[in-house]
Amino acid sequence: MSKRGDHGFSRRLLLKGALAAATIPATARIASAQARKVTTVQGIQTAADVAKAEAEGEMLFYTHDSDPAGAAIVEAFSKDFPKIKASYLRAQNGALYAKLLAERSAGRFTVDAVQFSEVSTAIDFQKKGGYEHYESPQAAAYPADALGTPAGYFFFSGIDFVGIVYNSEKVPAAEAPKTWKDLLKPRWRNVISCKQSTSGMQFVQWFELKKIYGDDYWKEFGKLRPHAFDSRAQLFERLAKGEEQATILGEWAGYQLVKDRGAPVTFVAPEEGLPATPLATGIVSKAAHPEAARLFLDWLMSPKGQTLYQTNKFLYYPSLRKDAPPMPGGMKLADYKLLFPQSMAEYEKAHPTYVKEWNAMIGL
Amino acid sequence: MPAVALFGKPAAAPAQKVVGAVVTVIVGVLVLYPVVYLFQAAFATGDPNVRPPQSYGLDNFALLPNYSEIMLNTLAVSAAAALMALVFGFVIAWILTRTNVPMRGALEQLMAVPYYVTPLLGALAWSLLGSPESGFINQVWRALGAKEALFDVTGPIGIAWVMALFEGSVAFVMISAVMKSMDPSLEEASQVIGAGRFRTMVRVTLPLVAPGVLGAAIYVFAEMLGSFSAALVLGSPNRFYVITTAIYQLVSQYPPRLPLAAAMGVSLFVVMFAMIFLYRRLTRGRSFVTVSGKAFRPRVMDVGRFRWVLFAVCALYLIMSVFLPMATLALASIQRLATAFPHPSDFTLEHYRTAFSLNAVRSAMGNSLLLGFMTATIGIVLTGLVAWIIQRSRLPGRAVLEYIVMFPQAVPRLVFAFGMMWAWLVFPIPIYGTLWLLLIAYLTVFLPLGVRTISGVLVQLDKSLEECGEVCGASWGYRLRTITMPLLRPGLIAAWLLIFVASVRELGASILLMGPNSKVLTPAIVEAFFSSSSELTAAMALIQTVVVGLVMLLFLTISRRAARLGA
Numbered sequence: 023m024s025k026r027g028d029h030g031f032s033r034r035l036l037l038k039g040a041l042a043a044a045t046i047p048a049t050a051r052i053a054s055a056q057a058r059k060v061t062t063v064q065g066i067q068t069a070a071d072v073a074k075a076e077a078e079g080e081m082l083f084y085t086h087d088s089d090p091a092g093a094a095i096v097e098a099f100s101k102d103f104p105k106i107k108a109s110y111l112r113a114q115n116g117a118l119y120a121k122l123l124a125e126r127s128a129g130r131f132t133v134d135a136v137q138f139s140e141v142s143t144a145i146d147f148q149k150k151g152g153y154e155h156y157e158s159p160q161a162a163a164y165p166a167d168a169l170g171t172p173a174g175y176f177f178f179s180g181i182d183f184v185g186i187v188y189n190s191e192k193v194p195a196a197e198a199p200k201t202w203k204d205l206l207k208p209r210w211r212n213v214i215s216c217k218q219s220t221s222g223m224q225f226v227q228w229f230e231l232k233k234i235y236g237d238d239y240w241k242e243f244g245k246l247r248p249h250a251f252d253s254r255a256q257l258f259e260r261l262a263k264g265e266e267q268a269t270i271l272g273e274w275a276g277y278q279l280v281k282d283r284g285a286p287v288t289f290v291a292p293e294e295g296l297p298a299t300p301l302a303t304g305i306v307s308k309a310a311h312p313e314a315a316r317l318f319l320d321w322l323m324s325p326k327g328q329t330l331y332q333t334n335k336f337l338y339y340p341s342l343r344k345d346a347p348p349m350p351g352g353m354k355l356a357d358y359k360l361l362f363p364q365s366m367a368e369y370e371k372a373h374p375t376y377v378k379e380w381n382a383m384i385g386l
Numbered sequence: 387m388p389a390v391a392l393f394g395k396p397a398a399a400p401a402q403k404v405v406g407a408v409v410t411v412i413v414g415v416l417v418l419y420p421v422v423y424l425f426q427a428a429f430a431t432g433d434p435n436v437r438p439p440q441s442y443g444l445d446n447f448a449l450l451p452n453y454s455e456i457m458l459n460t461l462a463v464s465a466a467a468a469l470m471a472l473v474f475g476f477v478i479a480w481i482l483t484r485t486n487v488p489m490r491g492a493l494e495q496l497m498a499v500p501y502y503v504t505p506l507l508g509a510l511a512w513s514l515l516g517s518p519e520s521g522f523i524n525q526v527w528r529a530l531g532a533k534e535a536l537f538d539v540t541g542p543i544g545i546a547w548v549m550a551l552f553e554g555s556v557a558f559v560m561i562s563a564v565m566k567s568m569d570p571s572l573e574e575a576s577q578v579i580g581a582g583r584f585r586t587m588v589r590v591t592l593p594l595v596a597p598g599v600l601g602a603a604i605y606v607f608a609e610m611l612g613s614f615s616a617a618l619v620l621g622s623p624n625r626f627y628v629i630t631t632a633i634y635q636l637v638s639q640y641p642p643r644l645p646l647a648a649a650m651g652v653s654l655f656v657v658m659f660a661m662i663f664l665y666r667r668l669t670r671g672r673s674f675v676t677v678s679g680k681a682f683r684p685r686v687m688d689v690g691r692f693r694w695v696l697f698a699v700c701a702l703y704l705i706m707s708v709f710l711p712m713a714t715l716a717l718a719s720i721q722r723l724a725t726a727f728p729h730p731s732d733f734t735l736e737h738y739r740t741a742f743s744l745n746a747v748r749s750a751m752g753n754s755l756l757l758g759f760m761t762a763t764i765g766i767v768l769t770g771l772v773a774w775i776i777q778r779s780r781l782p783g784r785a786v787l788e789y790i791v792m793f794p795q796a797v798p799r800l801v802f803a804f805g806m807m808w809a810w811l812v813f814p815i816p817i818y819g820t821l822w823l824l825l826i827a828y829l830t831v832f833l834p835l836g837v838r839t840i841s842g843v844l845v846q847l848d849k850s851l852e853e854c855g856e857v858c859g860a861s862w863g864y865r866l867r868t869i870t871m872p873l874l875r876p877g878l879i880a881a882w883l884l885i886f887v888a889s890v891r892e893l894g895a896s897i898l899l900m901g902p903n904s905k906v907l908t909p910a911i912v913e914a915f916f917s918s919s920s921e922l923t924a925a926m927a928l929i930q931t932v933v934v935g936l937v938m939l940l941f942l943t944i945s946r947r948a949a950r951l952g953a
Contacts, residue, residue, distance in 0.1 A: 082902050088917035089910045093744050109902040112913065116642035120435070121807065121898060127437045128811040130818065132901075143640050146435070218622070220639045249623045252634070253916040255923075260623065262723055263520035283722040283919070284732065336918065377639065385625035386456075386632065 070316035076105040081314040086115040086139040090336040134315035137303040140222040144302035154305040160323035168342040176304030180339025183298035186290040187272030213267040219380040227297040230361040244383035275338035298360040416830040420805035427648035446649035460628040464610035466546040471554020479562035500707040501555040502887040508552030509619035511711030525726035540624040548616040551707040563880040564598030598842035612798040651801035658796030719924040737925035750907040761828040762886035769836025795834035799894025819901030843877030
């Protein structure tokens with residue numbers, strides 16, 4: 023596993039510029055500018071009015087993530103704040119966003135906080151005035167880039183990043199890939215996997231590796247006839263059992279989960295860098311339970327919430343908190359060189375090309 | 387409806403008209419209201435995330451030719467699967483209802499199992515069994531000394547096979563419901579005049595059950611067109627895609643391309659309507675009456691020693707569709723990472739612990755059962771009346787009703803669900819996000835299932851039985867209750883069970899329409915396959931299968947006891 027000590031996340035000017043273009047409803051900013059009293063409850067610094075939050079009694083969280091993940095999050099929050107009945111609803115990112123927008127356009131505002139798997143979804147929601155502005159006292163523990171532009175609409179609640187993962191029983195050490203280019207060798211024909219075009223992470227990888235190696239990289243990769251999956255579990259299980267021998271989209275969280283189950287898999291961090299995408303979480307405007315939502319956001323941003331994100335096996339998302347402890351396995355996020363799309367405008371513009379090229383490549 | 391005395395005033399016609407009108411309005415609202423929104427989306431251009439759409443055009447339809455190869459894939463695999471399912475369904479239904487095969491009762495119960503297994507499970511089980519490298523069968527095959535895999539289930543034939551086994555088992559239920567209501571004297575007559583058993587089956591039994599089989603064929607083919615799990619689990623590793631996998635891509639990418647998905651969905655209406663048109667042409671002007679005023683008791687043929695051969699046929703089918711998949715899943719669900727030859731240290735109950743610890747799953751199970759019960763109970767009343775109107779009444783517009791009813795079956799559920807979401811979100815009565823919405827959605831999407839099942843039996847009833855009641859002065863409601871319904875009993879029970887099971891395992895509509903307090907189980911199971919593990923998925927699905935199996939046993943026991951008491 024390669025290590026990079028000095029290429030942490032905070033040095034990257036993630037998503038600058040494009041985010042600044044997002045329009046901000048003036049009223050929301052004025053409202054949030056009124057200083058809120060910061061208290062410490064359950065070891066968590068919060069600017070929410072805890073008594074009011076408890077009087078509201080409920081909190082609804084929408085997430086792109088899995089059921090066990092959603093359940094773990096609301097259960098842990100409710101354990102700290104038993105007077106607030108927290109619940110969640112999950113759907114795949116695209117469907118979740120379509121549902122949320124349809125509900126809002128029909129005048130239904132039941133959801134309090136939402137997490138998207140892609141920043142572009144969050145930016146679009148921000149442009150539509152979907153977020154409530156809130157300056158969390160927890161924000162100080164985060165690099166400025168992790169708080170959106172301008173800060174206070176959503177924050178990066180975790181990171182999803184990818185390296186190469188291969189089956190160490192099927193791939194002899196001498197043939198083990200070390201760089202992204204190693205995956206273009208004919209050796210991987212018919213035994214390499216990737217994700218379908220619906221995967222936001224796959225889009226980031228396509229975008230970033232194209233920037234480094236040019237268009238030819240994916241053309242060459244396509245010649246290997248990769249097998250594409252929708253399901254992360256299926257991708258990793260087949261890899262673990264040797265149906266495929268390596269994957270170009272080795273999501274760290276998926277790797278960790280299958281490794282825990284005793285699979286003979288190895289994670290490689292190529293030194294060109296690891297494509298990465300943050301999860302974006304924020305409070306929804308016109309929320310039914312605004313104080314409970316603020317309290318939830320502070321909790322999620324706090325070391326308590328972020329530890330859960332890093333260590334729960336259904337989550338395994340490294341935290342961007344400056345004081346985050348090492349991830350399971352001992353590495354810190356700062357040990358990796360992460361590749362984030364720098365220009366959001368360019369990134370979003372590339373999406374239709376990506377879908378077209380990717381689908382053609384995987385035979386769809 | 388009050389039970390009017392037998393010699394009361396014959397005031398049937400107005401009651402029929404009123405009920406007919408009410409049922410038509412209910413069906414119209416349930417089906418057409420969401421369909422309007424689907425068409426609106428299909429013609430929408432501009433930002434797909436803005437509702438209502440900003441402008442309209444044919445842009446989405448212009449893109450459809452790009453998907454012609456996938457369309458052909460879909461038609462080919464669906465036709466193959468439907469054909470297999472109908473052959474399996476017909477042969478086994480004939481064996482179980484018409485011959486004295488040993489252990490008939492037990493076999494019949496087991497035949498329903500593949501249907502109440504969530505479709506994803508069959509695909510998952512067969513992928514564990516038949517993947518070229520790690521499939522259990524192939525592992526055993528290699529352990530016996532072979533170099534190559536014995537077979538690969540991830541090709542188009544494998545996909546059609548899995549679809550036929552798991553989504554096609556509905557064909558068996560529909561066809562056997564028809565066969566049970568058939569007067570065996572016709573078959574006996576055929577044998578008396580010297581035709582062999584096989585010849586009788588082909589020349590007498592088959593034509594008699596033709597409308598039921600044709601109806602089942604249309605339904606099953608449509609079910610295959612909308613089938614998702616087998617193609618998803620088995621097809622994508624082999625770069626084989628069908629329309630539902632393509633639609634799934636469109637719906638789940640960011641930004642979701644719902645208008646294009648809607649255009650794809652509504653285009654399938656054309657295919658469906660062509661098939662219903664054909665069905666009506668083929669069955670028009672023919673009589674399929676086998677239940678008449680003459681008394682009959684379903685009897686079975688004595689096939690002699692041949693019965694053990696027939697038993698072997700059923701047993702083989704059940705091994706493929708029930709025992710092998712279930713055993714595979716059970717074995718997988720107690721391993722950390724499933725393999726054919728696990729090490730003792732690989733066994734764990736962790737997946738069951740996780741499954742039971744999920745609060746969402748525990749309440750979801752209750753919701754699923756409650757919804758299944760309500761949908762099935764309300765559903766047979768509604769679909770029974772619809773079937774009666776279509777097949778029996780002389781009400782104007784009943785042909786149109788037959789087409790309307792099939793709308794939900796024509797479009798993949800994933801797309802139809804968006805129509806329902808848009809429709810019921812803006813509905814003035816706030817049912818969105820509650821169990822009521824799911825109930826409405828299920829009643830809508832299972833209309834075709836109920837109507838097809840009940841119609842198949844209804845066309846066999848001789849009209850003169852009802853007319854006899856009419857002549858005697860019984861009101862329409864009284865006739866329905868005392869003549870039509872008792873004769874329809876096997877069909878109604880089959881329909882109830884089918885709708886119950888279909889509701890419990892419903893996926894496409896539930897994903898989008900459930901609220902935080904109205905979750906159901908199947909989406910959680912499928913989701914576990916996407917992001918957690920096959921082993922957890924297997925554990926959750928086995929729990930679901932066992933619970934559903936117990937409920938069905940309970941229902942069958944109660945209905946049998948009730949029948950005995952009634953008799």
